[in-house]
Amino acid sequence: MLAEKKNLTACMAIGAFFVFLFGIVVVWKVVSDPNIPFLYSEQGAKWIRFREPTSLKARSPQTRVTTFRTRFMVDTVPGHTVLNFRAMKLAEVRVDGRLLYTSGPSYAHEWKHVYHTNLSPGLSPGAHELSISVQNTNGHPALLAYSIPLRLYTGEEWEASVDGETWSAALPVDEREPLSLARSFQRADKALMGNLSLFIPIFVGILVINMLFARSPAFRWRYCQFIPTAGTVRWILLSLWVILSLNNVGKIPLDVGMDIDGHMKYIRHIVTHARIPLATEGWQMFQPPLFYVLSAAVYKIFFTLLTPETLDRIMRVIPLVCGGLQIELCYRTVRYIYPERNDLQIAGVLLGGLLPMNIYISQFAGNEPLAGCLSGAVVLITVRILSAHSTPSMFDLLALGLCLGCAILTKVSSLLLVVPVVIFLSLHIAFKNESQARGMARAVKALGFVFGMVIVVSGWYFIRNWIEVGQVIIGGWESSRNIVWWQDPGFRTPHHFFTFGETLFYPVYSAVVGFWDGLYSTLWVDGYLSAYNRPPWNYGFMLSGVWLSLLTTGAIMLGILSVLITPERQRWQGLLFSVFCVGIYFFAILYLYLSVPVLSVAKATYAIGVTPCLAVLCASGFEILTKNAYVGAFAYGVFACWAFASYAAYFVI
Numbered sequence: 001m002l003a004e005k006k007n008l009t010a011c012m013a014i015g016a017f018f019v020f021l022f023g024i025v026v027v028w029k030v031v032s033d034p035n036i037p038f039l040y041s042e043q044g045a046k047w048i049r050f051r052e053p054t055s056l057k058a059r060s061p062q063t064r065v066t067t068f069r070t071r072f073m074v075d076t077v078p079g080h081t082v083l084n085f086r087a088m089k090l091a092e093v094r095v096d097g098r099l100l101y102t103s104g105p106s107y108a109h110e111w112k113h114v115y116h117t118n119l120s121p122g123l124s125p126g127a128h129e130l131s132i133s134v135q136n137t138n139g140h141p142a143l144l145a146y147s148i149p150l151r152l153y154t155g156e157e158w159e160a161s162v163d164g165e166t167w168s169a170a171l172p173v174d175e176r177e178p179l180s181l182a183r184s185f186q187r188a189d190k191a192l193m194g195n196l197s198l199f200i201p202i203f204v205g206i207l208v209i210n211m212l213f214a215r216s217p218a219f220r221w222r223y224c225q226f227i228p229t230a231g232t233v234r235w236i237l238l239s240l241w242v243i244l245s246l247n248n249v250g251k252i253p254l255d256v257g258m259d260i261d262g263h264m265k266y267i268r269h270i271v272t273h274a275r276i277p278l279a280t281e282g283w284q285m286f287q288p289p290l291f292y293v294l295s296a297a298v299y300k301i302f303f304t305l306l307t308p309e310t311l312d313r314i315m316r317v318i319p320l321v322c323g324g325l326q327i328e329l330c331y332r333t334v335r336y337i338y339p340e341r342n343d344l345q346i347a348g349v350l351l352g353g354l355l356p357m358n359i360y361i362s363q364f365a366g367n368e369p370l371a372g373c374l375s376g377a378v379v380l381i382t383v384r385i386l387s388a389h390s391t392p393s394m395f396d397l398l399a400l401g402l403c404l405g406c407a408i409l410t411k412v413s414s415l416l417l418v419v420p421v422v423i424f425l426s427l428h429i430a431f432k433n434e435s436q437a438r439g440m441a442r443a444v445k446a447l448g449f450v451f452g453m454v455i456v457v458s459g460w461y462f463i464r465n466w467i468e469v470g471q472v473i474i475g476g477w478e479s480s481r482n483i484v485w486w487q488d489p490g491f492r493t494p495h496h497f498f499t500f501g502e503t504l505f506y507p508v509y510s511a512v513v514g515f516w517d518g519l520y521s522t523l524w525v526d527g528y529l530s531a532y533n534r535p536p537w538n539y540g541f542m543l544s545g546v547w548l549s550l551l552t553t554g555a556i557m558l559g560i561l562s563v564l565i566t567p568e569r570q571r572w573q574g575l576l577f578s579v580f581c582v583g584i585y586f587f588a589i590l591y592l593y594l595s596v597p598v599l600s601v602a603k604a605t606y607a608i609g610v611t612p613c614l615a616v617l618c619a620s621g622f623e624i625l626t627k628n629a630y631v632g633a634f635a636y637g638v639f640a641c642w643a644f645a646s647y648a649a650y651f652v653i
Helices: 002-032 105-109 188-194 196-215 217-226 230-248 260-273 290-301 308-314 317-337 342-353 356-361 368-387 394-408 412-431 436-468 515-524 539-565 572-595 604-625 629-649
Strands: 063-074 082-088 090-095 098-102 115-118 126-137 142-147 159-161
Touching (some): 002 572, 063 142, 082 090, 082 126, 090 105, 126 142, 188 196, 196 629, 230 342, 290 308, 290 368, 317 342, 317 368, 317 572, 317 604, 342 604, 342 629, 356 368, 356 515, 356 539, 356 604, 356 629, 368 412, 394 412, 394 436, 412 604, 515 539, 515 604, 539 572, 539 604, 539 629, 572 604, 604 629
Antiparallel strands (some): 063 126, 063 159, 082 142, 090 098, 090 126
């Protein structure tokens, strides 16, 4: 066992080293790649753009031109006055209306380089006007410029115009106009205060009960039979999920849901044409087909029996079932990690069963809940294998391959699970054999069974893509689809990664502020309001959850730290696997956020497939919090308030 732990520690160290190298490569690519519009200030100059409200909708293809200008005085003309600038992406420089520089077409691919032009030939003592026109396609024209001899630096004092006639103060790219939609909701802290009359009794009740159980042996002995088991809590949550689903399915408007129109067109295309569409045939038709084929089958069965409106509502059944199954997946996963800790199992199943992103995303037609459910099954099977003292059976390997293949055939992001499955499955099998060569041979054989099944289940779809479209994997933003669009902000800045807090007061569309606000607001509340259509949630409870979720966030982070800092042999593999899965999804979302600079990619729902991992890590955090009776009682009291708010927020009245 000691040798196994040493091997795991060594592998962890090697993994950390490669993560570090990967981070260096990513930073270099972000700074140098012209296809990643990452804007950072330099030499005291700021990137600026035209001042206009943030648009929440996808924009049609367009070429934009913005002219920036500033006025300055020259007392004595310097011998060599250099203007340094970066423009996103083509630029013309004029002094007093005279053209001094124009960028060629190739500059659009070299815009991250600093360009220099000498202003001295056009200068004389007196007042002058410097104007720079910037052209960008499918994005905001932006400019950074400075001339140290003239003490010129782009910033708020510059003016910007899109027509050359109407001028306004330029807007630094790190700033934005306040969103009127976000401000139309009650502030989250005030929503919490408004619901204290409900939360305080829940908090005090759970706090007192936990303190009595912790400090009074007589009370614990007398009333311990009333403590529900994790299995009972699981059934209660499943019953509450059924009640919520039956209540909501007929009350939520049909136009609510992320890209709902695109998902429904995909389903109707299969029903009408009896074939899977190509990625170029519609907005959401780049998605793998499993969810849409299953939905089309259900649609076809009831086609002649129900009205079109009722059929559209029936399309919500599969997502609702998948959302409910996450409760079972979380319960079983946490039980494998903590088989003897009923309290931690309850914490894990409550977190997974009432996770807001799972609740709200499951209320509408879309492939995310099915992909999350199948990915969660992959996590469960892998954790079960890692928790066993023997090598996995053929049934486990084939079940793992089947679930992984179906998950990939539902949403391509499920491919992210391939890396942790390969690493942890290989190490687990290899360490179960005394002979290293024999262990590796068995690991390769096991992986062959798993990925043989994956290829059988999903390989045909990607081969079809390659034959028909010329690409194996196609994203919704790929230009090869001939569906060109863009969305604010159109760029990223360091400010997007070094700020957090907007979501604690105005979580709706707080993703416009930065990466962390986007993740937090979509994990713990419906931060995108189900893609612009304002569903009939109970917003007082939803907004209260923003603050109550600080505890669950802290528990998850504490769980991650405890796994990395103080590994425990008995359940370390399962916990470390959970950390790895959450980490790989996090970095994938981070990279997507950088490379696709649109508002709608800063969302936690991309990681819904690792909900069981979040449940496990939350339980791990509570294991530490509950070591102190007072801290544990307080934590469980807040956690109970969070659970109540999460359910009440999405139960449509």
